[in-house]
Amino acid sequence: MKYAKRLEIFEHIRAEYAGFLTSVLWKLTGDKELFAEAMQYALLGMWQHIEKLNGKKAGAYIYRIALTANSKAWRNRIGKDGQISQTQVSVDKDPREKADKSELEDIVRRVIAQLPAKQGRAIVMRYLEQRDYKNVAEKLNCSEAGARSNVSKALATLKGKLANLTERE
Amino acid sequence: MNNENIEEILKKLGGEDVPADVHKIAEETAENFSKALTPSRQHILWENIMKARITKLAAAAVIVIAVILGLNIIGGPDMASVAWANVAERVEEIQNYVYRMRQTETSGLKEQGFEFVTETEIITYNSSQYGNKTETYRNGELITRSFSLRQEKEFVGICPPAKEFDRRPLSEAEILEMDQMSPRKMVSRFMSADYKTLRAETINGIKVQGVEVGAPEVLRENPPPLESFVGRLWVDVETELPVWLELEFVPKGLTTTTKIVVDKFIWDVKFDVSDFVPNIPVDYTPEPKRSSATVQQKQPAVEKEGSVEAYLSKFENRNLPDIKDLRLLGLEDDEPKMDIALVGHIEIWKTQDNFIRNWPGYSEMRAQLYEELLEELDIDNLSVEELVATGLALREKFWQKGGCLSKVSYPFGYAARILFEMAHDKDPENMDIIDELVESILSVELVWQYVEDSEGKIKNTCYREVLTKLRLAQFKQIKRETEQGRALTWKDFVRVNDLTILLGGAKDYESALEVVDWLILKADRGGWVAYLNPIKRMQKRYSAGEKFYYNIYVNKKIDVFPEEYRYARRLPSFQGPVWEKRGVIPAHINDPNPVWTGD
Numbered sequence: 001m002k003y004a005k006r007l008e009i010f011e012h013i014r015a016e017y018a019g020f021l022t023s024v025l026w027k028l029t030g031d032k033e034l035f036a037e038a039m040q041y042a043l044l045g046m047w048q049h050i051e052k053l054n055g056k057k058a059g060a061y062i063y064r065i066a067l068t069a070n071s072k073a074w075r076n077r078i079g080k081d082g083q084i085s086q087t088q089v090s091v092d093k094d095p096r097e098k099a100d101k102s103e104l105e106d107i108v109r110r111v112i113a114q115l116p117a118k119q120g121r122a123i124v125m126r127y128l129e130q131r132d133y134k135n136v137a138e139k140l141n142c143s144e145a146g147a148r149s150n151v152s153k154a155l156a157t158l159k160g161k162l163a164n165l166t167e168r169e
Numbered sequence: 170m171n172n173e174n175i176e177e178i179l180k181k182l183g184g185e186d187v188p189a190d191v192h193k194i195a196e197e198t199a200e201n202f203s204k205a206l207t208p209s210r211q212h213i214l215w216e217n218i219m220k221a222r223i224t225k226l227a228a229a230a231v232i233v234i235a236v237i238l239g240l241n242i243i244g245g246p247d248m249a250s251v252a253w254a255n256v257a258e259r260v261e262e263i264q265n266y267v268y269r270m271r272q273t274e275t276s277g278l279k280e281q282g283f284e285f286v287t288e289t290e291i292i293t294y295n296s297s298q299y300g301n302k303t304e305t306y307r308n309g310e311l312i313t314r315s316f317s318l319r320q321e322k323e324f325v326g327i328c329p330p331a332k333e334f335d336r337r338p339l340s341e342a343e344i345l346e347m348d349q350m351s352p353r354k355m356v357s358r359f360m361s362a363d364y365k366t367l368r369a370e371t372i373n374g375i376k377v378q379g380v381e382v383g384a385p386e387v388l389r390e391n392p393p394p395l396e397s398f399v400g401r402l403w404v405d406v407e408t409e410l411p412v413w414l415e416l417e418f419v420p421k422g423l424t425t426t427t428k429i430v431v432d433k434f435i436w437d438v439k440f441d442v443s444d445f446v447p448n449i450p451v452d453y454t455p456e457p458k459r460s461s462a463t464v465q466q467k468q469p470a471v472e473k474e475g476s477v478e479a480y481l482s483k484f485e486n487r488n489l490p491d492i493k494d495l496r497l498l499g500l501e502d503d504e505p506k507m508d509i510a511l512v513g514h515i516e517i518w519k520t521q522d523n524f525i526r527n528w529p530g531y532s533e534m535r536a537q538l539y540e541e542l543l544e545e546l547d548i549d550n551l552s553v554e555e556l557v558a559t560g561l562a563l564r565e566k567f568w569q570k571g572g573c574l575s576k577v578s579y580p581f582g583y584a585a586r587i588l589f590e591m592a593h594d595k596d597p598e599n600m601d602i603i604d605e606l607v608e609s610i611l612s613v614e615l616v617w618q619y620v621e622d623s624e625g626k627i628k629n630t631c632y633r634e635v636l637t638k639l640r641l642a643q644f645k646q647i648k649r650e651t652e653q654g655r656a657l658t659w660k661d662f663v664r665v666n667d668l669t670i671l672l673g674g675a676k677d678y679e680s681a682l683e684v685v686d687w688l689i690l691k692a693d694r695g696g697w698v699a700y701l702n703p704i705k706r707m708q709k710r711y712s713a714g715e716k717f718y719y720n721i722y723v724n725k726k727i728d729v730f731p732e733e734y735r736y737a738r739r740l741p742s743f744q745g746p747v748w749e750k751r752g753v754i755p756a757h758i759n760d761p762n763p764v765w766t767g768d
């Protein structure tokens with residue numbers, strides 16, 4: 001595909017999904033610095049896979065790109081020992097914002113970034129986008145029971161991971 | 170915390186409004202990204218390469234070479250011409266000259282991206298009376314200084330990195346060879362060949378005219394079989410003496426392109442006899458001689474290739490499951506390949522480290538990978554045999570995706586380790602499975618890495634911990650089984666030898682020496698007497714509280730360097746991907762009287 005054409009498609013797709021990416025990535029990161037990083041990864045993912053985004057499955061790919069971008073951003077922040085690096089914690093946070101924010105919410109966000117792809121999508125659709133199960137099933141291309149099962153599995157995984165994490169911390 | 174609590178938190182997150190300043194950040198990020206968009210190749214470079222300082226240098230080096238070889242040569246139609254008949258005659262008259270030769274070997278772009286380059290530079294002082302003095306530099310480091318002395322009929326080689334030297338007689342055949350390969354003879358052969366004249370040029374400010382020859386006889390009188398050859402010679406139009414000579418060829422059956430550029434000629438210089446006196450520093454020692462006695466006195470069971478069971482042979486002919494569509498950790502399959510040259514082993518290693526630095530650690534990803542493998546491959550219900558076959562397929566996929574020179578390969582290496590760990594849990598006494606587990610760990614974990622943007626090194630604790638534990642368990646089992654009558658094998662040697670290196674690396678010299686003593690004691694019965702030389706050197710070094718390492722496997726293919734460095738920084742047992750493993754053989758089979766090196 002020629003460069004000019006790629007650019008045209010990219011700008012079109014970017015405009016179409018800007019609201020979705022902003023909303024989902026903000027809810028998944030809850031931190032401006034992390035959000036900006038995830039957004040950059042998402043844009044890069046869109047650019048690298050522009051051919052796939054120009055087809056019928058664009059919506060499914062956007063989820064994949066958004067979740068991968070979120071995982072990458074979190075992974076950069078979390079060290080190899082699984083702990084958040086102190087040197088990477090944003091230094092310019094508003095102290096009030098920091099004080100008000102629930103630490104538990106941050107932990108949940110961090111753990112969502114580590115979920116298997118399908119489970120991550122299920123959680124995002126069901127809770128962050130507040131879709132009903134019928135809609136989640138359509139998006140995940142499975143039955144409604146399958147969608148419930150994916151959400152349920154994801155919750156169980158989250159619970160397990162949270163237990164591990166809170167034990168360590 | 171129960172599911173209801175989690176659901177509550179998730180619902181709260183879902184109900185959050187996006188603050189206005191976050192919308193602004195999103196818009197600015199997108200605008201900046203759009204502005205930064207350049208054609209795809211440059212974009213890939215920005216994303217994947219420019220973070221790596223050393224890779225940038227490699228790119229720059231390649232460009233510099235291109236400039237030297239090409240752009241510095243400026244054409245012009247109105248220059249004087251050379252009387253070619255005089256050139257060979259002029260060169261033949263000259264008795265003493267100096268020149269620089271640069272040899273570049275390029276692997277060509279590999280399927281998984283990257284090409285691998287070795288650069289060697291040799292300065293030669295050639296005297297019809299005294300002989301040759303050469304100084305060889307590899308990737309900028311002086312490797313050897315050698316003297317081929319005509320009158321004394323002696324060769325003296327000095328190796329500064331090893332502080333060693335070698336002295337031996339120089340035969341008439343070697344003197345003839347030295348003369349034949351000299352640029353002077355080469356020029357003569359150029360002039361005798363069927364050449365075509367190139368247009369006049371300027372090289373480094375000197376007006377030159379060139380000829381091009383396609384016959385490999387220019388290289389030497391009886392050239393080796395070549396896939397391709399081209400030679401070019403540029404001569405100063407005023408002095409009619411060579412200024413630049415270049416040869417490019419691919420040896421038959423190989424894929425490595427060799428390019429030789431000879432330049433910086435200083436014709437008709439004055440030499441003194443003192444220029445050809447070796448002056449070996451007093452603290453240099455003679456290079457260890459090859460001793461045939463050690464190997465040939467005994468009849469080792471590992472004497473012939475056929476009698477040595479390949480180390481990872483147990484599961485070799487397994488049918489591997491088809492996992493080509495498997496994606497792990499959401500990483501995309503179509504990661505762009507990087508067509509960039511890595512010059513020398515340090516650039517290869519530093520580039521590997523730049524990738525590995527960004528991989529999450531195994532322990533961090535294990536749980537997530539396990540869940541994905543459960544979902545995709547139902548691994549909890551696989552038999553030991555199936556776990557092994559799937560593990561092998563995953564490990565090969567790791568290599569196919571670029572091994573340690575890739576952003577997206579690591580999930581497959583980690584996944585292979587998970588499967589072999591599961592197989593090991595189910596069949597803990599199976600030493601072949603432990604071997605595969607060790608190989609899988611070695612695939613993704615290097616002994617040490619460079620610290621980012623520094624020459625500092627960090628050791629991988631995995632070697633001190635997991636790998637030592639596995640090899641120690643095997644050692645105990647080998648001792649137990651052999652006490653009960655089981656015969657020792659080559660594989661046992663490979664396993665125990667790894668343990669000596671691991672213990673020595675951890676500076677646990679006391680334990681290491683116990684294992685070394687066992688290796689010496691069992692050498693005759695086990696059939697590894699060919700390795701007594703390095704094992705005894707190891708014993709000496711460990712006794713003195715010094716580290717030691719040597720390789721027991723070498724690659725029998727001759728065109729593997731410099732790519733071979735990709736597979737370094739691991740234990741001696743390491744075999745690598747299938748395409749590498751095919752060429753790897755025990756050192757004593759490659760050469761019955763190997764010269765052992767260790768550090």
